[in-house]
Amino acid sequence: MSANPVRMHAITQVQSYTPPPFSFDPGEEPGEVFGENVFSLSVMQKRLPKSVYKSVLSTIEKSTPLDPAVADAVASAMKDWALEKGATHYAHVFYPLTGLTAEKHDSFLDPVGDGTALASFSGKTLVQGEPDASSFPNGGLRNTFEARGYTGWDVMSPAYVLENPNGNTLCIPTVFISMTGEALDHKTPVLRSQQAMSVHAKRVLALFGHSDPDNVVAYCGPEQEYFLVDSHFFNARPDLLNAGRTLFGAKPPKGQEFDDHYFGAIPERVLGFMMDTERELFKLGIPAKTRHNEVAPGQFEVAPMFERANEASDHQQLLMTTFKSVAQRHGMECLFHEKPFDGVNGSGKHVNFSVGNSDLGSLLVPGDTPHDNAQFLVFCAAVIRAVDLYGGLLRVSVASASNDHRLGANEAPPAIISIFLGEQLADVFDQIAKGGATGSKEKGTLTIGVDTIPVLSKDPGDRNRTSPFAFTGNRFEFRAPGSNQTVAAPMVVLNTIMAEALDYCATTLEAAVAEGTDFDSAVQSLLTTIVADHGKVIFNGNGYSDEWPVEAEQRGLKNLRTTVDALPELISPEAVELFGKYSVFNEREMHSRFEIGCEQYVNSIQVEANTTGEMAQTMVLPAAIRYQTELAQNVAALKAAGVEADLSALNEISAPIADLKAGLAKLTEVCSAEPEEDLLEHARYMRDEVLPVMAAIRAAADTLENMVADDLWSLPTYQEMLYIL
Ligand code: ADP
Ligand code: MG
Numbered sequence: 001m002s003a004n005p006v007r008m009h010a011i012t013q014v015q016s017y018t019p020p021p022f023s024f025d026p027g028e029e030p031g032e033v034f035g036e037n038v039f040s041l042s043v044m045q046k047r048l049p050k051s052v053y054k055s056v057l058s059t060i061e062k063s064t065p066l067d068p069a070v071a072d073a074v075a076s077a078m079k080d081w082a083l084e085k086g087a088t089h090y091a092h093v094f095y096p097l098t099g100l101t102a103e104k105h106d107s108f109l110d111p112v113g114d115g116t117a118l119a120s121f122s123g124k125t126l127v128q129g130e131p132d133a134s135s136f137p138n139g140g141l142r143n144t145f146e147a148r149g150y151t152g153w154d155v156m157s158p159a160y161v162l163e164n165p166n167g168n169t170l171c172i173p174t175v176f177i178s179m180t181g182e183a184l185d186h187k188t189p190v191l192r193s194q195q196a197m198s199v200h201a202k203r204v205l206a207l208f209g210h211s212d213p214d215n216v217v218a219y220c221g222p223e224q225e226y227f228l229v230d231s232h233f234f235n236a237r238p239d240l241l242n243a244g245r246t247l248f249g250a251k252p253p254k255g256q257e258f259d260d261h262y263f264g265a266i267p268e269r270v271l272g273f274m275m276d277t278e279r280e281l282f283k284l285g286i287p288a289k290t291r292h293n294e295v296a297p298g299q300f301e302v303a304p305m306f307e308r309a310n311e312a313s314d315h316q317q318l319l320m321t322t323f324k325s326v327a328q329r330h331g332m333e334c335l336f337h338e339k340p341f342d343g344v345n346g347s348g349k350h351v352n353f354s355v356g357n358s359d360l361g362s363l364l365v366p367g368d369t370p371h372d373n374a375q376f377l378v379f380c381a382a383v384i385r386a387v388d389l390y391g392g393l394l395r396v397s398v399a400s401a402s403n404d405h406r407l408g409a410n411e412a413p414p415a416i417i418s419i420f421l422g423e424q425l426a427d428v429f430d431q432i433a434k435g436g437a438t439g440s441k442e443k444g445t446l447t448i449g450v451d452t453i454p455v456l457s458k459d460p461g462d463r464n465r466t467s468p469f470a471f472t473g474n475r476f477e478f479r480a481p482g483s484n485q486t487v488a489a490p491m492v493v494l495n496t497i498m499a500e501a502l503d504y505c506a507t508t509l510e511a512a513v514a515e516g517t518d519f520d521s522a523v524q525s526l527l528t529t530i531v532a533d534h535g536k537v538i539f540n541g542n543g544y545s546d547e548w549p550v551e552a553e554q555r556g557l558k559n560l561r562t563t564v565d566a567l568p569e570l571i572s573p574e575a576v577e578l579f580g581k582y583s584v585f586n587e588r589e590m591h592s593r594f595e596i597g598c599e600q601y602v603n604s605i606q607v608e609a610n611t612t613g614e615m616a617q618t619m620v621l622p623a624a625i626r627y628q629t630e631l632a633q634n635v636a637a638l639k640a641a642g643v644e645a646d647l648s649a650l651n652e653i654s655a656p657i658a659d660l661k662a663g664l665a666k667l668t669e670v671c672s673a674e675p676e677e678d679l680l681e682h683a684r685y686m687r688d689e690v691l692p693v694m695a696a697i698r699a700a701a702d703t704l705e706n707m708v709a710d711d712l713w714s715l716p717t718y719q720e721m722l723y724i725l
Pocket of ligand 1: 219
């Protein structure tokens with residue numbers, strides 16, 4: 001145990017921790033509170049006149065515009081419901097490009113002129129808001145003189161009441177746009193891209209004989225990894241406070257080498273936290289489903305059930321805020337950083353993705369008949385085309401300074417975007433490439449299909465954890481997103497590239513049918529063309545191997561190692577054309593996102609560099625020098641006593657102290673240089689000039705941590721942060 005007073009205090013506090021009172025009401029059934037605070041479809045059905053309810057439903061399912069009279073009726077019912085739930089305020093909640101959630105609260109009360117006030121909330125207030133939002137990142141989209149931003153209700157994402165000890169708030173999920181209608185947020189492009197994808201998916205469905213299908217949506221089921229650290233340790237680490245990750249810390253004697261944490265028994269304190277978070281999520285209608293320990297000590301995972309992409313993104317943001325606040329209630333901090341501890345497994349957010357609707361289910365599920373399977377294979381082939389043509393966009397959708405520490409680090413997929421299909425599907429596409437599939441490998445035998453399309457088994461088969469984009473039986477799992485990121489960005493890219501691919505499929509098939517080609521043969525030849533053109537993106541091998549980057553390069557797949565390499569993808573001519581064609585982003589919006597990406601990269605490394613400098617200077621160096629002085633005094637005392645002095649310890653510690661000082665001098669130098677004017681160049685400078693100096697400082701400090709007397713070391717160690725909960 002530590003003898004340093006700071007750490008000692010923290011450890012004593014952790015050991016005397018008492019959990020907060022149990023939040024469940026006595027006699028409460030599990031799941032009883034589900035959706036309690038949500039203005040859901042069922043609440044609407046009960047509280048709205050039938051015609052109003054039908055109209056809202058049709059806006060949700062068929063994208064018909066919302067009638068203002070309907071908005072008034074909904075607003076009035078929503079207000080009454082929220083007041084009954086103890087809400088005093090309402091807020092338009094939006095998702096600016098900071099990646100966080102923003103909300104502007106207004107009181108329901110309006111003065112009526114006679115000195116009293118009445119609760120009021122009109123359809124207009126529900127549907128549109130006007131926050132002064134001049135300090136959100138906009139990447140040049142808005143001048144300060146037109147600082148206004150507008151929020152608009154996303155009818156498809158339900159309103160909810162957020163509880164707070166000081167009064168509840170009715171929250172309305174909204175888009176956030178500029179005066180010119182340009183997107184300043186993450187939600188707007190999700191909705192636009194969803195619409196584009198739906199149009200072309202429906203064309204494909206029509207070809208397969210579905211008349212007037214409901215909108216096709218993207219489903220998203222995000223698996224969220226996170227770390228829990230006791231607050232006392234967290235607060236004693238300026239790096240965790242400022243940067244969300246440790247910038248120093250020698251490896252603990254026991255790491256994750258035993259793999260003994262994965263799916264292990266969940267500690268009691270953590271289980272209490274999980275039950276509390278789940279209850280809070282349930283109230284908000286967030287279907288948290290699975291929970292377990294993850295690979296690293298102190299690491300856990302939660303996975304809610306999949307939902308429509310826009311709702312899933314909102315819920316995902318709400319989940320992260322809920323986790324953070326409930327963790328604090330339990331005396332812990334929840335870390336969503338992609339790599340909070342060097343040398344320890346990082347945290348991702350696997351995005352499970354499929355397309356479908358409530359009527360037809362997932363369109364990425366093999367069907368019961370050869371006809372269904374033809375449709376399934378077309379949707380799969382569309383994914384193959386999309387990912388091959390626009391892998392760079394998928395890569396940039398998950399690019400951030402923090403995710404750079406994780407991707408390609410032998411624990412997360414590499415930065416090369418490829419698809420894993422599994423044995424059965426890979427075999428089918430192999431046969432298709434050779435001119436037409438006639439059977440599928442089912443339990444080793446080949447079943448010949450009735451038509452030319454094979455019967456497929458629904459068993460998802462094997463798993464490949466090293467692939468960034470893996471087919472898992474009824475969906476694809478995009479494993480590159482980072483734990484801290486919004487799932488909106490990858491969903492926008494997935495929707496848009498699927499829109500393009502489905503457009504291509506529909507156009508090709510429609511033309512063939514118009515020329516009188518038999519439909520089955522048209523499908524067959526479409527599949528063959530797609531596999532021939534885009535099969536190179538399929539890779540079923542080990543993505544962590546050293547051979548893969550070499551092979552990927554031969555195949556012509558991009559390997560965009562860092563954020564700086566990936567960001568230009570956003571403004572490539574192909575990307576600008578794609579997003580413009582499907583009305584997801586205009587060129588100005590793409591540029592704004594590129595600029596914000598560069599700025600965020602620069603800012604986060606700048607904060608880390610400042611924190612590194614400060615901690616090295618004021619915490620690490622003083623501890624090392626004190627210890628060096630002690631050693632020197634010891635040598636002097638021994639000499640004075642006439643004993644032969646051993647200088648080795650003194651010499652040994654002097655080398656890393658010199659390295660640390662040199663590193664600090666270098667850091668001051670690189671950080672005080674005039675910044676590059678070009679944003680991308682500035683980002684590159686941070687990557688190539690600043691990060692290596694930080695790494696050198698860390699190496700010296702970590703060496704010192706293993707040398708300096710423990711009572712002089714005030715920073716909680718990896719061992720303490722990871723193992724004491
Ligand atoms: P696994 O351990 O098999 O990866 P998990 O239960 O951890 O599975 O998480 C799987 C995630 O995938 C969940 O969020 C789940 O809701 C989601 N999911 C399941 N089916 C689909 C689907 N058709 N489309 C999108 N997401 C799905
Ligand atoms: Mg999974």
